[in-house]
Amino acid sequence: MNIAANLEQDDVDALVRQIGESARAASRILARADAATKNHALNAAADVVRTEAIQIEQANVRDMAFAEEKGLNAALRDRLLLTAERIEAMASGLEEVAKLDDPVSRILGEWERPNGLKIARVSVPLGVIGIIYESRPNVTADAGGLCMKSGNAAILRGGSESFHSSSLITACLRRGLEIAGLPADCVQMMPTRDRAAVGAMLQMADLIDVIVPRGGRSLIERVTTESRIPVLAHLEGVCTVYVHEAANAEMAREIALNSKMRRTGVCGSAENLVIDRNIVAAQLPAIVDLLVEAGCEIRGDSEAQAIDDRIVPASVEDWSTEYLDAVIAVKVVDGLEDALAFIEHYGSHHTETIVTEDAGAADKFLTQIDSGIVLHNASTQFADGGEFGMGAEIGISTSKLHARGPVGAEQLTSYKYIVRGAGQCRS
């Protein structure tokens, strides 16, 4: 038994290593491809996705059957589902990425030194990116497409539920690469559902440059703990709507409702509603009206409960819980400083918004909140690469190193210094 299990682990390791090696080789060629060739590959891949739409739907039917067998809930099954419309959205998403400016070979800075050395800082691809994600099969197209655009080879490891859909989408991307004369191995998918493959990936620091985990807390924690490779982490979004005493009441209602309820399963959905004591009695009931009508459960501290009996008690865990569901926690605070301290303590440094007509209070909030995205008078649901004008995104980074906020093609590059001399030696 033990021997067989070991052999199996060895097999997985060998397989993953082989994928890493061909990714590395392909990445060398892709890194040197010009913008037109990469865009050709993306547009060709979009065409192949459209041609294969029926086959993709059929593969998805197999995944959906597997999901039902495994007893996945309705929300997860919806994330997994591919309709004709969603498949078309993948294809046009690839075309959108093709239209973006090329993120590689940008001159990020250029200067000359007194000794005549000419220094340029130039953007370059990261190399090989390993992306580990959960159910949604369209991440395969988004992540693969962004890697193609940014000159990086991608090793994709999707959720086991989306195995058939993702395999076929990967095949479309590979066909697009071939049509443009690029190596198909620029995009590869783990050809196994074996969980050991993830472990093997995380050890290959010589063949994978960056790991991007995209999924729930347990996935991120596993990856962060096990990885020998630098991780671009996308942690949870415990996002806050802060209704300041100088808020426009109608705007506050609309922003609270939209931030929480537009979609509850996204990381930019608000989980906490923080409101100033001065205005809580006047404004909270109307906000609760809208939320309750939309089907939201409302928890809150004792002050909030005293004002509105539809509010049930919140525990201390509530303030730092990412519900990803129709639940929000209300906290009454004693003004801006108190709100800043609360968000600092309980938030996840992802996205927060202040609703106020007071420009000074807004500036203080925007400056002092230590989150990747801070908004004034706008919904937290704008936390999204597309909404930022970046085309697709591979996720929202809560790291402070490298990329923070939405991670698009530009954020998947590094840089190098090119120095041109005329024989200079250092004294």
Next chain:
Amino acid sequence: MNIAANLEQDDVDALVRQIGESARAASRILARADAATKNHALNAAADVVRTEAIQIEQANVRDMAFAEEKGLNAALRDRLLLTAERIEAMASGLEEVAKLDDPVSRILGEWERPNGLKIARVSVPLGVIGIIYESRPNVTADAGGLCMKSGNAAILRGGSESFHSSSLITACLRRGLEIAGLPADCVQMMPTRDRAAVGAMLQMADLIDVIVPRGGRSLIERVTTESRIPVLAHLEGVCTVYVHEAANAEMAREIALNSKMRRTGVCGSAENLVIDRNIVAAQLPAIVDLLVEAGCEIRGDSEAQAIDDRIVPASVEDWSTEYLDAVIAVKVVDGLEDALAFIEHYGSHHTETIVTEDAGAADKFLTQIDSGIVLHNASTQFADGGEFGMGAEIGISTSKLHARGPVGAEQLTSYKYIVRGAGQCRS
């Protein structure tokens, strides 16, 4: 015995945690300090260093005595030594950092979306930076000063050999902060030589945002393996001088000599000399003349040895060894492609230079070599933040994420997105 050891570990943990908490609190204030206040602190710290110069020399005498007791070799003792001149260099280094542009609150990008949202990407400090370094006490001033400039609180953990010197230099920085009205705890040094303190630091992901290890391979490996905090790694420099067939022979000699011998103990010192077969017989002996005269040992492959009998055999390990000493390994190659493959395989992606008069060959080398710094007709010893015009540096990053090449004040920042709306909700 066991209980005492456990208690001790608990004490260290509690101490390190307390330092982390006061660093976090101080970092909030420093992050909001304006450029003038931070520069005031840096200039005041420079004055204090000058006032305390004699005391710093005396503290250094104690460290030097400890180093001799421990049997440190001459090169390491030289790195540890502080002279009046070196102390003055620390003071003027702090003043140089004060003169740099403020790296915080730079607008890195600004755009408006069709829905009227105004988005700005603004640089912000990283927060709390933990710096773990070896012997050289002047790193204390450089690293502390760069953190002050970039609005980051610093937790310094120097080598145990430099404990007394570094403690006093830290005290000078703290006095400078106080003079400018900033919290002294913006810069703290581990008040213990206990190695367990490093382990405790590496676990404090909630209080330290980034770890910067600066030192030898074993330190970097320990930190990379143990750290729960993102690491900005400064790996070894296995740097290459490539003498292309179209090299100017005199320039090649000077660049080879300077790249290897100007200082052998720095990461930008060349460890490999790669030379084209076409010209090896004509040019190698004169290069060897210069190197041997300067006291360099030369190892090489069989072809190199056949040409010059002062060259001793190189083993395969030589090609990827960072000697940090007066030793260089010579490899004969069959042109540019062969050189690129050799460097890709054996180099450490730090710094490489090509010597050639052929602009096409130079461009290909500069584009295709995957290193943080690539030079044409210049010495690898220019791999240095000061030489790049960045003021001081905290090290040379071989990471691809976040910062690559010299890490100065600008590289110690992150960014956030500030979004200004007028009530926008997402449809």
